[in-house]
Amino acid sequence: xxxxxxxxxxxxxxxxxxxxxxxxxxxxxxxxxxxxxxxxxxxxxxxxxxxxxxxxxxxxxxxxxxxxxxxxxxxxxxxxxxxxxxxxxxxxxxxxxxxxxxxx
Amino acid sequence: xxxxxxxxxxxxxxxxxxxxxxxxxxxxxxxxxxxxxxxxxxxxxxxxxxxxxxxxxxxxxxxxxxxxxxxxxxxxxxxxxxxxxxxxxxxxxxxxxxxxxxxxxxxxxxxxxxxxxxxxxxxxxxxxxxxxxxxxxxxxxxxxxxxxxxxxxxxxxxxxxxxxxxxxxxxxxx
Numbered sequence: 001x002x003x004x005x006x007x008x009x010x011x012x013x014x015x016x017x018x019x020x021x022x023x024x025x026x027x028x029x030x031x032x033x034x035x036x037x038x039x040x041x042x043x044x045x046x047x048x049x050x051x052x053x054x055x056x057x058x059x060x061x062x063x064x065x066x067x068x069x070x071x072x073x074x075x076x077x078x079x080x081x082x083x084x085x086x087x088x089x090x091x092x093x094x095x096x097x098x099x100x101x102x103x104x
Numbered sequence: 105x106x107x108x109x110x111x112x113x114x115x116x117x118x119x120x121x122x123x124x125x126x127x128x129x130x131x132x133x134x135x136x137x138x139x140x141x142x143x144x145x146x147x148x149x150x151x152x153x154x155x156x157x158x159x160x161x162x163x164x165x166x167x168x169x170x171x172x173x174x175x176x177x178x179x180x181x182x183x184x185x186x187x188x189x190x191x192x193x194x195x196x197x198x199x200x201x202x203x204x205x206x207x208x209x210x211x212x213x214x215x216x217x218x219x220x221x222x223x224x225x226x227x228x229x230x231x232x233x234x235x236x237x238x239x240x241x242x243x244x245x246x247x248x249x250x251x252x253x254x255x256x257x258x259x260x261x262x263x264x265x266x267x268x269x270x271x272x273x274x275x276x277x278x
Contacts, residue, residue, distance in 0.1 A: 015168070
């Protein structure tokens with residue numbers, strides 16, 4: 001159950017980020033709106049007891065600190081790329097962990 | 105299934121029921137892709153069949169256009185230098201994949217909305233290849249009704265642009 005919640009939360013957050021990236025080059029607020037949702041979901045993580053101790057989300061929060069995502073589109077795009085990279089690294093890490101556990 | 109029937113009855117499936125696709129069927133689908141026409145017989149394509157659940161989950165996360173719990177996916181890549189003809193070749197191959205899957209009772213959907221760089225990173229695709237299309241595969245849960253298609257009289261001209269072909273006027277859909 002905990003693992004399922006962990007995966008679902010990770011997936012939802014990452015999908016939200018990818019929606020934001022999808023609209024990054026459009027002249028609309030869509031990308032910004034999705035980044036806002038992304039931040040709100042990230043705040044939610046701290047309130048979910050099963051996820052509270054997951055350090056991965058702190059890493060994302062640290063990336064978001066003091067970034068001008070509200071006013072600067074280029075900065076926002078750069079940040080989105082950096083966040084995506086962190087997600088993929090984390091997924092690779094988790095996958096390695098799972099497969100080495102299965103090989104025991 | 106007869107080819108014309110397959111063309112007419114294929115739908116983009118975005119809702120799947122659970123069930124793994126036998127490898128033998130996927131091989132048949134990929135064979136159909138292999139036999140697609142290719143300009144100058146260059147065959148500038150390669151296919152990544154994703155059936156590992158964790159990898160598929162991540163591919164889906166990075167593809168906003170990917171709907172439904174598909175059992176698997178095929179990522180179509182073309183050589184970077186292949187240009188427009190490469191895209192055409194991949195289009196021919198994609199249609200073969202969609203039709204072959206349908207003929208085998210497998211639903212599919214072509215997905216162009218995905219984060220290319222993320223997919224490259226997840227599937228470790230080298231720089232000389234570009235992922236250009238993802239095709240989801242699975243057993244259809246809901247089959248959508250036929251979508252509207254413009255009548256032939258609206259999209260076909262005879263001998264020169266703008267000249268109507270009377271044979272097509274007032275023709276009802278078959």
